[in-house]
Amino acid sequence: MKNKVQLITYVDRFGGTTLPQLQELLDGPLAGVFGGIHLLPFFYKIDGADAGFDPIDHTRVDDRLGDWDDIKRLSGTADVMADVIVNHMSCESPQFLDYSQKGSASEYDGLFLTMQSVFPDGATEQDLLAVYRPRPGMPFSMTTLANGERRLLWTTFTPQQIDIDVHTPAGQAYLESILQKLSQSGVTMVRLDAVGYAIKKAGTNCFMMPETFEFIKAFAKRGRELGLEVLVEIHSYYKRQMEIARQVDWVYDFALPPLVLHAMEFGRSAPLRSWLDQRPNNAITVLDTHDGIGIIDIGADAADRAHNPGLVPPAELDELVERMHRNSKNQSRQATGAAASNLDLYQVNCIFFDAMERNEAAYLVARAIQFFVPGVPQVYYVGLLAGHNDMDLLARTQVGRDINRHYYDREEVLSALQAPVVSKLIDLIRLRNQHAAFNGVFSHASSADHLLTLLWTAGVDYARLEVNLHAKTGVMVYSSVVGEQKFVMM
Numbered sequence: 001m002k003n004k005v006q007l008i009t010y011v012d013r014f015g016g017t018t019l020p021q022l023q024e025l026l027d028g029p030l031a032g033v034f035g036g037i038h039l040l041p042f043f044y045k046i047d048g049a050d051a052g053f054d055p056i057d058h059t060r061v062d063d064r065l066g067d068w069d070d071i072k073r074l075s076g077t078a079d080v081m082a083d084v085i086v087n088h089m090s091c092e093s094p095q096f097l098d099y100s101q102k103g104s105a106s107e108y109d110g111l112f113l114t115m116q117s118v119f120p121d122g123a124t125e126q127d128l129l130a131v132y133r134p135r136p137g138m139p140f141s142m143t144t145l146a147n148g149e150r151r152l153l154w155t156t157f158t159p160q161q162i163d164i165d166v167h168t169p170a171g172q173a174y175l176e177s178i179l180q181k182l183s184q185s186g187v188t189m190v191r192l193d194a195v196g197y198a199i200k201k202a203g204t205n206c207f208m209m210p211e212t213f214e215f216i217k218a219f220a221k222r223g224r225e226l227g228l229e230v231l232v233e234i235h236s237y238y239k240r241q242m243e244i245a246r247q248v249d250w251v252y253d254f255a256l257p258p259l260v261l262h263a264m265e266f267g268r269s270a271p272l273r274s275w276l277d278q279r280p281n282n283a284i285t286v287l288d289t290h291d292g293i294g295i296i297d298i299g300a301d302a303a304d305r306a307h308n309p310g311l312v313p314p315a316e317l318d319e320l321v322e323r324m325h326r327n328s329k330n331q332s333r334q335a336t337g338a339a340a341s342n343l344d345l346y347q348v349n350c351i352f353f354d355a356m357e358r359n360e361a362a363y364l365v366a367r368a369i370q371f372f373v374p375g376v377p378q379v380y381y382v383g384l385l386a387g388h389n390d391m392d393l394l395a396r397t398q399v400g401r402d403i404n405r406h407y408y409d410r411e412e413v414l415s416a417l418q419a420p421v422v423s424k425l426i427d428l429i430r431l432r433n434q435h436a437a438f439n440g441v442f443s444h445a446s447s448a449d450h451l452l453t454l455l456w457t458a459g460v461d462y463a464r465l466e467v468n469l470h471a472k473t474g475v476m477v478y479s480s481v482v483g484e485q486k487f488v489m490m
Contacts, residue, residue, distance in 0.1 A: 001036065001079065001188075001189060001229055001249075001250070001376055002035035002036060002079060002376075003035075003376060003438060003439060004034070004035025004036065004376070004432075004433040005033075005034055005035060005371070005376075005377045005378070005379060005429045005432055005433055006034055006035060006036035006037060006038060006078075006079075006081070006284075006376065006377070006378045006379070007026075007030075007033075007034045007036075007037045007038070007078075007378070007379060007381060007384065008037075008038040008040065008286075008289060008290065008378050008379065008380045008381065009022070009037065009038070009039065009040065009380070009381035010039075010040045010046075010051075010052075010290070010381070010405070011039060011040075011042050011046075011065045011066075012046065012064070012065060012407070013381065013405060013406065013407045013408060014381045014408055014413065015408055015409065015410045015412075015413040015414075016409070016410055017064065017065070018064070018065055018066050018070075019042070019061075019065050019066035019070035019071065019073075019074060020066060020070060021410070022074070023070075023073065023074050023077060025410075025413065026074075026077050026078065027077060029413075029414065029417055030417075030426075032430075033426055033429055033430065033433075034078050034429075035078060035079065035433060036078050036079035036080070036081060036189070036376075037074070037077075037078045037079070037080055037081065038081040038082075038189075038191065038378060039071075039074075039080060039081065039082055040052065040083065040290055041053055041055065041083050041085070042061055042062060042065050042071075042082070043055040043056075043057060043058050043059075043060060043061065043062060044056050044057045044060040044061070044062045044063070045062050046062045046064070046065065048090055048092070048160065049090070049158050049160035049161060050157065050158060050160070050161060051290070051401075051405065053083070053085055053157075053161070053193060053194075054085075054088065054089070054090040054157075054158070054160055054161045055085060055089055055090055055093070056089075056090045056092045056093050056094075057093065057094070058084075058085065058089065058174075058177075058178045059177055059178060059181040068181075068185045071185050071186055071187065072185055072186035073186075074186070075185075075186030075187065075188070076186075079188050079189060080186060080187050080188060080189070081187070081188075081189035081190065081191055081231065082182050082187045082189075082190055082191070083190070083191050083193045084175070084178055084179065084182070084190045084191070084192055084193065085193045085194065086164075086166065086175060086192055086193065086194065086195050086198050086219070087156060087157075087161075087163055087164070087193070087194035087195065087197050087198045088155070088156065088157065088161040088162055088163045088164060088194065089161070089162060089164060089174075090160060090161065090162070091159070091160050091161075091162050092160075093162075095108045095111055095112075095170075095174070096108070096112065096162055097146075099111065099112055099145070100145040100146040100147070101145075101146045101147055102147060103145050103147045103149040104149070107170070108170055109170075110165060110168035110169070110170050110171070111164055111165060111168060111170035111171055111174065112153060112154075112162050112163070112164060112165065113153070113154040113162075113163040113164060113165045113200065114151050114152055114153055114154065115140050115152035115153075115154060116152070117154075117165060117200075118154070118200045118201065118202055118206075119202050121202075123202070127202065127203065130203075130204070130205050131205060131206050132205040132206060132207035133156060134156075134157075134235075134346060135157065139154055139155060139156050139163075139206075140152045140153065140154060140155065141153050141155040141159040143159075154200065156194070156197045157194070163197075163200075166198050166199070166215060167199075175219070176222075179222060179223060179226055179228065180226065182228065183226040183227055183228055187228065188227065188228060188229065189228065189229045189230075189231060189250075190223055190228050190229070190230055190231065191230075191231040191232075191233055192216070192219065192230060192231065192232050192233060193233055194233070195212070195215075195216060195219075195232060195233065195234070196208045196212060196234045196235075196236065198212065198215060199211045199212045199215055205303070207236075208234065208236055208240055213243070213244070213247060216232060216244065216247060216248060217247045217248070220232075220247065220248045220249060224249070229249045229250065230248050230249045230250065231248075231249065231250040231251070231252070231284055232244055232248045232250070232251050232252075233252055234251070234252070234254075235254055235294050235296055235297055235346050235347070236296060236297070237296070237297075237299075237300075237301040237302075237308060237310075238255050238275075238297055238298060238310070238311060239301070239308065241253075241254070241255070241280070241297070242278070242279070242280055245280030245282055245283070246280075248282075249282065250282055250283065250284050250376070251280060251282065251283055251284070252283065252284050252286060252289075253279060253280075253283040253284065253285045253286065253373070253375060254286070254294045254297040255275055255279070255294075255297045255298050255311060256275075256285055256286065256287070256370065256373060257286060257287045257288065257293050257294065257352065258293060258294060258295060258297065258298045258312075258317075258320065259271055259272045259275055259298055259311065259312075260272065260287065260366050260369055260370065261293070261320060261323075261324065261352075261355060261356070261366075262298070262312055262316065262320050263369075263452070263469050264356065264362055264365070264366060264469060264472055265320060265323050266316065266320075266469075267449075267450045267469045267470045268449050268450065268469065269446050269449055269450065269451070269452040269467075269469060270446075270449055271298075271311050271312045272369075272452070273444060273446060273452070274311065275311055276373065276444050279373075279374075281374040281375060282375070283373075283374070283375035283376075284375060284376055284377075284378055285370050285371075285373050285375040285376070285377045285378070286370070286377075286378050286379075286380070287352045287366060287367065287370050287379075287380075287383060288351065288352040288379075288380040288382065288383040288404070289378075289380055290380065290401070290404065290405060291347060291401055291404075292335075292336070292347030292348050292349040292350065292400070292401060292404065293324065293347055293348045293349075293350060293352065293355060294346060294347050295317065295321060295346055295347060295348060296346035296347075297346075298310050298311040298312055298317065299311075299312075299314070299317055300314065321348055324348050324350055324355045325348075325350075327354065327355055327356060327357035328350050328351075328354040328355055328357075328389060331350065331354065331389045331391060331403065332348050332349060332350030332354070332355065332389070332403070334391075334394065334403075335349035335350065335389070335394055335400040335401070335402075335403040336348050336349045336350070336400060349400040349401055349403050349404060350389060350403065350404070351382055351383070351387055351388060351389050351403070351404050352366070352383055353383065353386050353387065353388070354388055354389050358388070359472060360386070360420070360421040360490055361472060361473060361489050361490040362472035362473075363386065363421065364421065364424055364425060364428065364474070364489035364490055365467055365472060365473065365474035365489045367379075367425055367428060368428060368465050368467075368474055368476060368489060369452075369454065369465065369467065369474075371428065371429075371432040372442075372454040372456065372463075372465045373454070374442050377432065379425075379429070380404075381408070382404060382405075382406055384422070384425065384426075385408065385413065385416035385417070385419075385422055386416070386419060386421045386422050386425070387406055387408075387416070389403045389404070390402065390403055390404070390405065390406040391403065393405065393406060393407070420490070421490070424489075424490060427487070428476075428487065431463075431476070431478070431487060435456075435461065435463050435478060436458050436459075436461040437456040437457060437458045437461040437462050437463040437478065437479070438456050438458075438463065439458055440456050440457050440458025440459070440461065441456070441457050441458070442454070442455070442456055443455045443457075450468065450469045450470045451466075451467070451468060451469070452465075452466075452467040452469060453465065453466050453467070454467075460479065461479050462478065462479050463476060463477075463478040463479070464476070464477045464478070465477075473489060474489045475487065475488050475489065476488075476489075
């Protein structure tokens, strides 16, 4: 993976509706800005129950976007990352339809996980209450198959997303077919979506168990054999991320977004600096993604709060959430928790720029911190354009995360690119991509808790970020062939 900033985007929400139109943007006004691009699900079909994360056919590009040749052409512009949704597939998939028609006689009978598969001897109330789920209710859907048989299917996320049994031959063949197709089509990086829920075992919470780690390790090994680097997507207690990082190519630094917000809101760098001293460096750094802003990632371990505290005190974490709501003029409150369907219990649904009260200088400081923290940075398409919460889309869909998933047409993108804060952000991205210091050694310091200095050095090359958290201001000082230069965050 190149040590350059990457873009995260949907194909049909960023300046057009097709892969060729996306490529026109990347080869035109955004030429040379990104070293890689994470294409959010482009599989058939993209408009199911969960914005493409419930694929009907995970080995087929949705015809409305283009085809695999378009993916291969795009890989000539930037490294391409694609999702592998390992936990589930759509109830409209050919495999599930065959299973529904034939039941136990279907060749896919072992592919779909039932309650009985995990609890063959039945489950007690305690067994069921122990199962971790990111949304309210039990992770099962009572389903009558087309042939009349009744099943309690395991559905971690929605009734339309049927969990698969990754240990069966059918489950293994299904996942192998996806890896093979991606590897053959120019994709060089894959993100394992929802992998923390992929293994279920009676008597456990069915989330991030030792068996899950073993599955991730084996899956990553197979990906590398096919030339694919593997990124694992897990929202969980921060120490679990550190464990996962030792077994895979890349993990997300999901603790970084709320810690940056915390530092800017409370004027204190100590929690962020503490994280910098222990975090894994094989990390993809983000401030925003297609989901919300994670809270669980810096909080105490829900299973043992007394012995496993979070990165910030509970009262400050609660206050941080309230400040995000206030900064967004309570828009995020309308999209978070019980206020919207398809809810996730571990995140605040809000655009990062709005969570910062649309303070342009502070936003650029936050991005600079992200770019200085070791790892490979990714910028979400809405964040690139300093977008705002899409309250109209939220009102239409009543899906909380849609507040952060605006559909931009080409004119909107071109207009947003002219905004001073966006232009400055792109300049900052180019600096991060091109300066030799970012291939060197990282260090950080603080002469006072409200002051933060991040430094990269490589021989005579250096790049230093100096931040005043009280003022929410920052300046980047860096070496160049004409002497020391400064980049002031507005």
